[in-house]
Amino acid sequence: MRETTYFILAALQDGPLHGYAIIQRASALSSGRIQLATGTLYTALERLTTAGHIRVVDEQIVNGRARRSYELTTEGGAALTEHAEQLAAAARVVTERRVNRTVVRPA
């Protein structure tokens, strides 16, 4: 899973969001590293919808235009969790080694 996809799915963890809110939330969660262009977002949303990781949950008309909200599906949530665990395991390779080095000292 690419980092951009990961943060789009992570943005939907706390409930459904529409396109612009996903861009803002993904940026906030990644401390500003992920700045999604609208074109990139909708390519990703199309792929994730086709893959069954997200679905359209609501549609409102705002300023005469349709504004749909997307939510994480069970499959999407599982894929996100699995990837997060992989990242955490990869991070432990470094962080736990650092802890061991500080704890285990020669007598």
Next chain:
Amino acid sequence: MTTVERRYARLVHLYPSRYPRDEILDTVLQSNARFTAREAFGLIVGALRARTGADVHRGPAEFLHSASRLAALALLVHAAAGDVLRALPLDVPAILQSPDGIVQYATAGLIALILHVTTIVTLARGAYRVSAATAVLGMIAAVVSASRFGAAWVQDGFWAAPMAALLIGVLAATARRERSSPMWWLLAILPAVVLLPTGSGAVLGVAWFIERQAFLVMAVLAIAWSLLDARVPLAVAALGLCNLLTIVQILLSAGWAGDGAVAGQLALAAAPTLVLLAAATVSRRRSPI
């Protein structure tokens, strides 16, 4: 509608109608009060991805399958373009004036053309087993047709038919099927007669020997297109590989394999194909989604 809104709306309309155009416009206007090059580029790239099928998520195996299918279709266009040259009506004077009855070669060329066109249609439509059978038959007919000029395997574009048959055979052995319209592939056959290495200059006139320049232009376009879709440079690399095999065959048959200068020329001929493969690899690895 403001000027900014109108400019973004024009770009959003590049998306196919199955995409939520209204919603995309709403989102881009919420994100930007001004028209920015970054958003414009993102919308154009997104729309092109949507229109070319590059927006579909593909795992490594799916990607390899889809890229092989595109490469096979490109090779079939190349093979069919060669068949056009060897079949009617371009070579009518040569057929009529020849004392040793070469009509069978032109007939074989025509049969090869029909079989390769059938292969393009069936492969594009997802009938892989039928296309594998017609590809093998088309390859045999193409070899018979090309043998009119001596050793078939050293002629321009010879390797397109065998490589396509091999790729389609592998694709037919898998369970995956991909379908699309064959129209653009069929329309590409005639331009390919002069744009791909078919030896068209020998038949149409020296002024038509533009295949090397055309391949370089195609390689540059495919490298640029790798920003959108890593499958395209791979398909063009297959065409380059086909040409390279012909050059290697000529060198081997002429006994020039050990010549240092010839090796340099060979490396130069291989360079566009290697760059295309590198562009496809980078594109695949750097894909943001």
